[in-house]
Amino acid sequence: DQQVKQNSPSLSVQEGRISILNCDYTNSMFDYFLWYKKYPAEGPTFLISISSIKDKNEDGRFTVFLNKSAKHLSLHIVPSQPGDSAVYFCAASGMGGADGLTFGKGTHLIIQP
Amino acid sequence: DAGVIQSPRHEVTEMGQEVTLRCKPISGHDYLFWYRQTMMRGLELLIYFNNNVPIDDSGMPEDRFSAKMPNASFSTLKIQPSEPRDSAVYFCASRGFQVQYFGPGTRLTVT
Numbered sequence: 001d002q003q004v005k006q007n008s009p010s011l012s013v014q015e016g017r018i019s020i021l022n023c024d025y026t027n028s029m030f031d032y033f034l035w036y037k038k039y040p041a042e043g044p045t046f047l048i049s050i051s052s053i054k055d056k057n058e059d060g061r062f063t064v065f066l067n068k069s070a071k072h073l074s075l076h077i078v079p080s081q082p083g084d085s086a087v088y089f090c091a092a093s094g095m096g097g098a099d100g101l102t103f104g105k106g107t108h109l110i111i112q113p
Numbered sequence: 114d115a116g117v118i119q120s121p122r123h124e125v126t127e128m129g130q131e132v133t134l135r136c137k138p139i140s141g142h143d144y145l146f147w148y149r150q151t152m153m154r155g156l157e158l159l160i161y162f163n164n165n166v167p168i169d170d171s172g173m174p175e176d177r178f179s180a181k182m183p184n185a186s187f188s189t190l191k192i193q194p195s196e197p198r199d200s201a202v203y204f205c206a207s208r209g210f211q212v213q214y215f216g217p218g219t220r221l222t223v224t
Contacts, residue, residue, distance in 0.1 A: 032211060043117070043204055043215030044156075089156065097211030100146055100158035100169060 003027045004092050006104035014112050019077040021107050023090030026071065030092035034101070035064060035075045038087045047088075048075070051096070077109075085111045115139075117216035119205050125222045131193040134219045137186055138207030146206040146213060147180055147190050156204070162188065195223045 005024045013019045021035075031052040036044035050057040050064045050073070057064050063076045077084055087108050091101040118137040126132055138145045146161040160170040165182045173180070177196070182188040192199055200223050206213040 034212065036215075041217075043206075043217045046212050046214060049212060097208075098144070098163075100161050100172070101148075101156075101213060102158070103156040105155045 001026075002104075003030075004090055004102050004104040006088075006090055006107050008107050009105070010108040010110065012110045012112055013080050015082060016079045019075075019080045019084065019109055019111070021075040021077075021088050021090075021109065023073045023075075023104055024071060025073075025092050027092070027094075027102070028071075029094045030102070031095070032093045032097040033064070033066060033073050034091045034093070034097075035062075036089045036091060037084075038089060038106070044089055049097075080109075080111045082111050082113065085109060117205055117207055117214055119203075119216035119219050121219060122217065123220045123222075125224065126195055127224055128196055129194045130223075131191065132195045132199075132221060132223075134190040134203050134205075134221070136188045136190070136205030136216060138188070138205070139209060139214060140186070142207035142209050142214075143185070144208035144213075145182060145188050146208070147188070148204040148206065148215075150202045150204065150218070151200075159190070192221075195221075197223045199223050 034049040035047040038044045048062045066073045087106045089106045090104040093099045120135045147159040150156045159172045160180045162182045180190045202218045204218045206215045
């Protein structure tokens with residue numbers, strides 16, 4: 001049973017437009033959420049995180065939104081750039097991030113020129 | 114800062130052989146995690162340590178898998194004997210202030 005779901009295996013967006021990646025979770029014990037970006041043959045790289053006490057966190061072009069009642073989070077990238085093409089993983093943790101991470105299956109984002 | 118270091122980057126071995134994967138966490142991080150990535154199951158947690166002590170090994174698939182952390186700067190994941198279904202990319206991560214930082218991974222192929 002997948003506790004973290006990313007229902008879009010791939011997403012294609014034009015350069016300069018907004019990219020929106022979605023993630024749903026089922027475990028109410030999750031209280032810390034992270035987004036990672038992964039290039040082929042490399043490890044996941046941390047992008048941005050959000051605690052369950054917040055509903056939004058921004059870092060430059062990246063914004064994460066959390067809707068606890070819907071158990072849904074999303075990552076917005078504005079504007080999208082060619083270097084953003086990668087696989088994006090949503091991850092969740094309990095205990096304020098001290099626990100191991102539960103990952104979604106990832107969304108392959110393709111930025112088209 | 115060199116980041117999390119893993120070795121080897123690639124390992125090809127025959128079924129039945131012992132395999133040892135190595136990890137050096139970021140200095141000062143007190144949590145270390147081992148994950149495995151496969152096409153079927155995605156990224157999954159195998160085991161994690163806090164201050165060199167194993168905290169949760171419920172993700173370790175079988176007794177053939179074992180992990181140790183003899184000191185704060187080194188951990189190993191051992192598979193003995195290895196099987197073709199163990200073929201995957203194995204990642205090590207260490208945690209600093211709520212964020213886990215991943216190494217480049219070891220791609221293991223068991224033939």
